[in-house]
Amino acid sequence: MxxxxxxxxxxxxxxxxxxxxxxxxxxxxxxxxxxPSSQDKDGLSVIQGGxxxxxxxxxxxxxxxxxxxxxxxxxxxxxTIALDxxxxxxxxxxxxxxxxxxxxxxxxxxxxxxxxxxxxxxxLVSKKQIKEFxxxxxxxxxxxDIEGPFLKPDEGVHSHxxx
Numbered sequence: 001m002x003x004x005x006x007x008x009x010x011x012x013x014x015x016x017x018x019x020x021x022x023x024x025x026x027x028x029x030x031x032x033x034x035x036p037s038s039q040d041k042d043g044l045s046v047i048q049g050g051x052x053x054x055x056x057x058x059x060x061x062x063x064x065x066x067x068x069x070x071x072x073x074x075x076x077x078x079x080t081i082a083l084d085x086x087x088x089x090x091x092x093x094x095x096x097x098x099x100x101x102x103x104x105x106x107x108x109x110x111x112x113x114x115x116x117x118x119x120x121x122x123x124l125v126s127k128k129q130i131k132e133f134x135x136x137x138x139x140x141x142x143x144x145d146i147e148g149p150f151l152k153p154d155e156g157v158h159s160h161x162x163x
Contacts, residue, residue: 007049008078008092008110009057009070010034014149021069021146027138028146029071034134036117042095043111046073049162051108052099056160058150061098067149071141078112081140085133086125087114103160 012033013020020033036044047057049072058068075092082090090112097109115133119126153160 003050003075006075008046008073008075009049009052009054010044010046010073011058011060012069012071012146012148014067014069023143023146027141028143029138029141031131031134031138033071034115034137035130036115036120038117040111040115040117042116043093043113044115045097046092046110046112048092048094048108048110051106051162052160053158053162054147055150055153055158056099057108058148059099059153061102064152067151069146069148069150072145072147073137077140078137081136082112082114082133085136086129087133090114099160 010033012029020030022028022030034044039045047070049057054070058070060066060068079090082088091114092110093113094107094110096107100107100109115130120130121127
């Protein structure tokens, strides 16, 4: 059972098309930051803040030179938005990523299975709901909800687990 008040992190790209984060724009994030990418077939990727520090949550070993920001989100906040968008019971499913495979249990990476790429691509109703979810999330965020970009973490200096 997932603690509804726990903090989740969502990695945010620094640039590209669309540019995801612009602090002088309203909303500050492009809604694409909360749409499932082609890698999110099993659900929108998030990191559980209770199991990984922010600096490590913003790092991907498969993209070591990329400096990600992270959006800080409470799970109960996401559940409320999901309900409004048509997902009555948003879940958080733990699925290990490369860092979890390296650091071991407890796994920090998870997915929101209802917000997945397969449904987005294959069902017009789901696509509309997922777009509404992404739009409502970014409209609710402000600059205090975004942190980073972070330096590349150093295992000898930066703990991967919160204290």
